Amino acid sequence: MNYLRAGWILLIIIGIAACGRKKGQPKQQQIVQDPRQLNEVVAAQVAERLEYIAGNDGLMEDSVAAFRLSALQYAYAQHQGAAIWSDNGRMHKSVFSLLDWIKNADNYGLPPARYHKAALEGVQQQLDRSRKDAALWAKMDVLLTDAFVKMASDLHYGIAPRDSITLRSDSAYSDTVLAGFLKEALRQGDVSATLQQREPVHTGYVELKEGIQLFKSQYGGKQWDTLPQTYTDTLQFRRLLAMRLMAAGLYDTTGMPATDTAGLKNAVKAFQREFNIYPDGVAGKRTIQTLNKQPEDWLLQAGLNMDRWRKFPDSLPERYLLVNIPAFRLNVMERDTMVLESRVIVGTPRTRTPVLNSVMTNFVLYPYWRVPYSIVFKEMLPQIKKNVGYLAEKNLEVVDHRGNVVSPDTINWSRLSKNYFPYVLRQMDGLDNSLGVMKFNFMNKYSVYLHDTNARGLFSNSNRALSHGCVRVQQWDSLAMYMVRADPRPAIRDSVRTWLDNEQQKQYTMHKRLPIYIRYFTAELRDGKMQFYEDVYGEDKKLMTYFR
Template identity: 35%
Template sequence: MKLLLPLLFCFFLYFGCGNNTSSYIAKIEDQEIPKKEIILLGWENPANRTQLLEAIKDSEKEGLLPEDYSYTKLVNYEKAFDKLTEKEIETYHKLLATSFIKLASHLSNGKLNPREIYPDWEIKKNKFKGDSLLNSALENNDFITILENCKPKNVVYSYLKKALDIVNSLPKDDFTPLATTDKFDFGDTNKNIIPIKKRLQYWDDLSKNDTLTDVYNEAMHDAVKKFQSRHGLEPDGVIGKGTLTALNFSKEQRKQQIIANLERWRWFPRDLGINYVAVNIPNFYLHAVQNTDTIKTHRVVVGTEKRKTPILSSKIDNIVFNPTWTVPPTIMKEDLIPGTQKSRNYLTSRNITIYDRKGEEISLGNWSFSNAENYKYVQSPGENNALGFVKINFPNNHSVYLHDTNHRDLFVKNFRSLSSGCVRVEDPLHLAEYLLFNKKGYNSAKIDSILFNKKTKTVKIEEEINVHILYFTAWYEKGQLQFRNDIYNYDPELYLRLNNKFRGNLITSARVVNK
């Protein structure tokens, strides 16, 4: 055994930056660790090295790549440890430190920085101090606990790892994609019924003991409805385009989808709050949580692929009853002005008032198409207002909010990526009443009287109620894998980036404020 002297050095990420170890500065995920000489006594303990190597190996269970943390190189150093020179041991220790900080950073904030990928994702980084974590792990000879504490504590993240384990345990799938435009329903007989049944068996929706005939029988009907429900489809038992598309997803595609969602969970705040409202965009639902229990669920309409709803975390600030609606620039250019060109009655039929830059009202007779973009267009309160009867505001850089709508028929649709960026909420008055639960006197009768008055009224929210607009297309719930349509097509590219295979430009997300 070699007697190791305490090693003085500063952290660094890339070798070859210089020969003086005191000049090394590690830059991990945009965090520059202060220049500081640290005595690494803990690496002399082989148990610490073993713990870290095991943690790096197990990073696969988090959807990460062990080789991002130099796993093979570290293992080779450890195997040859008794034969290493003092300089090689120093290099090994530096690599251990660098790998630990990098892994801890990725578990704390994700491998990728969403703010560099998506221009309309508004998420703050979680607090992370790599040097302090390393010191603590070495001083206490406990890397397992330190790294475990870096991971998201939300139970959904833990269940999502279970989902990854389940998909990994499935046998190899050798299905040929079903290329048919036919629809299948209970009682049908068709040559495609058998391969569909095999897929339903593969995903554990249909019993493995089912007789594989080409008849769409009752057992298959129940299995199809279960499959549809797990994928956010209308559980009507009819196998159409949407169901066939979901059936054609391979094991590998679902695995990649889960890994992409694990990364997104690492981006989000560790503490969502005691009271909060959460919208999962691909699921088209809003959940209101009070004292960590979900007490209300609402259907929502979210932005289209062209006008995406941004992902963000904020706090509810106020509720506006009988709101006015100021037409945003893009909707003005793409909808309002063309509509007015077709009919001069377009504005008056929608109770829209025109204002000049001084805030003075302009009559339709004094308005012209040539300078139409120089005016402000405001829709008066009322049942035909684009925001409906209520708007829920929270600070953000994208001018989006939760609101009612004058197109309530859209909530009956299964696919609800139909807005211009904001989130439309079904039955929003009950949500508003919940948000005002500690506001004296603001019960349903009080709200009804405000609406009846037809005057705009803003009510401040005194309680701390967070709002999280999220994007998750995979999770594990009540013993079942859940998948949703990746409506903004985020998953494939994110997976390529996570696996160091993306070669394109940064994603540019086109979205437009509001309605």
């Protein structure tokens, strides 16, 4: 290439950001008779396409947004404005490995369309017919460069933006770092090693990736008709239901009459168990909605949760506690091994358990419960105004701003409201306390904590989004014993047991604090099978907007 020509093209690339003018589509065809001239003409076409992106709000020719214009500009500046993925009409080896990654992006929880899959396939077909079209080579080059830098970033940081609880201190790869990744991939002639090194190493992420492959092996390529949304127990509905369950491999009608209601019910139960629905064998509203989801819908749900794992830091503490809200489960992990598990009850959709990071510091035996004002005003004050005896029924005492207990009969409750309430309602300790026998404290701005409950029968519910926001723990006693395990005082376990037996109000401060993460995962690999959970707070729906 003529060096003056190369310098001119480079100046165009650098000046694009300052231009930003609205621009029509770049040339869609430019035939070069001498293939030895391709590099020079392709470089000019690349510059034109970067100018197009700058002038069209970051959108590329296929209407998919570019990852970051400055990253593209820097990558081409490092190549003196020349094509990155080809040389005078010959593709570099790394093109084919990147195209394979794009084609199979959903294996990594990423949507292939985000990486210009359709446009690149179209360019490939056209290049098979016309290898001398500089416009096609340039189009392919810019699409591939954007796909690479976008995928390198997405594999590490995720597609969705950072949120208030993201633990990463860094937020994005710089243009220089991305260009370095690109240079390394081109040197190796294969993008795989470079991209794989961007992925998280967390066990939950790795298992989800494995689960996607298992799910694909079971349901990949399958499609099925949707069932009527309104359940009707008719022969026609049962036939449609049987066909749907057959498509999933859960029901074999060979030799079975259409009236085989027992077999059909067992097949519905099998489906419900697989997708975490109470297995009553009835194809009700939720079961039908779940049956109507296609395999690609489930793969997208798995991808959303891989994105959530990408928001974690590169490494987690040696030991930590993880609450998974949609799974209604708590796990304590040590060196990627689960050492304790418990069912939990979380907040309702109206009173959500917040996603957060913190450190558990202590637990309290037979605690008081200071009733949050939101509960006081919405639920309790109207009842108290009707009957002041409500306080005694709920084991509540009234405390003024000085910490003194006040007799309820001395208060004019009719004058109190949300705008004027100079008291605190406190539920006294004991087995009837809503917090149960034990409360686990950790710093957070939401005033939530983990605790026992006096309504322990609710742990048998399949849907356990039932609290006002705190997390109720079924295995609270096992969790307490785990927390005292690291205490150097050998008798402390016996002391805690004695305090419990004697119903003593005590606080135990942990010798070694326990990091706690409350998270929202609606898919995971569990016991060798993909498990999907109901999107109880609608967070998956919000996240999907970044994937479609």
